Amino acid sequence: MDINFLGNLLLVVDTGSMAEAARRVGVTPAAIAQQVQALERELGVPLLVRAGRTVIPTEAGHRVIARARNLVRESAELKAFALEDEAAGELRIGTITTALLSLLPDVLAAFARAFPQANVLIRAGTSMELYETLQRGDLDVAVCLHPAFALPKAYDWHLLREEPIVVLAPARLKDEDPHELLRREPFIRYDRSLGGGKQADQYLRSARIAPREVFELNSLMAIAMMVDRGLGVSLVPDIVSPLTTTLKVARLALPTPTEPRRFGVLWHKTSPRGRLIKGFLQCADGVLGYGDSGGDGKKVGRRRSGG
Secondary structure, eight states: OOHHHHHHHHHHHHHTOHHHHHHHHTSOHHHHHHHHHHHHHHHTSOOEEEETTEEEEOHHHHHHHHHHHHHHHHHHHHHHHHTTTTTEEEEEEEEOHHHHTTTHHHHHHHHHHHOTEEEEEEEEOOHHHHHHHHHTTSOSEEEEEOOSSOOOTTEEEEEEEEEOEEEEEEGGGTTSOHHHHHHHSEEEEEOTTSHHHHHHHHHHHHTTOOOEEEEEESOHHHHHHHHHTTSOEEEEEOOOOTTSTTSOEEEEEOSSOOOOEEEEEEEETTOTTHHHHHHHHHHHHHHHTOOOBOTTSOBSSOOOBOO
């Protein structure tokens, strides 16, 4: 029985969708379906049944899944312990899309040079999805926004970047008053279900600005492109990405100070992949110019913010 098939079965159950599970592990939905069918043939029972647009476990599936979680976790821990004194093994990284399209490629390039024998598995998701996946033991580290609640003592946090909330406007409007732009121009809203979108919405409310909303998106890169095309202005975290360097947009500071968006690395303190995690943190700090990283989630050196 392939332990990876079991792991992907758990992902299907947790997401309720073969398509979403396939997206997170970087394969096709057909490949996930074939893996589930292989498990069903081997076990001799159906494991999943379709319910509308989602899939749910059968009665036998529930029994298998309860045991499979322990098997997948123990298999991963066994492999990690066997390699704990080697610069090898597998590091499972979950990341928000913003990080994946900005700093993470450079960090991974540095990590690949420092740990050429290590395998890296990357999954994208929202910060809350990543936190829940980390809790289940299906990830080793999560590159995500700092949770809005107090972290359990079993977890550690390492800040990577602080991003102030700015008004994003076409370059031709760079000398305009940011509040006036938010009131006057068509408004492209950052998804209010996400951390940065919530911060932007709170700012608009506190400043008593009711923008003329035309779009709401969950992609900061797409918002930047739409602003570049003259479709409106936005209120977003000030990201830095090679994908936005050619865009003709202006980043206007807000007249009223606001809390920046903070994202970094979250991991379990007792992870058997501690050496690889520490190496990943050191590579991240090297790319960002933060100096040496300790094992306690703190940094030596100045943090950059904004962009």
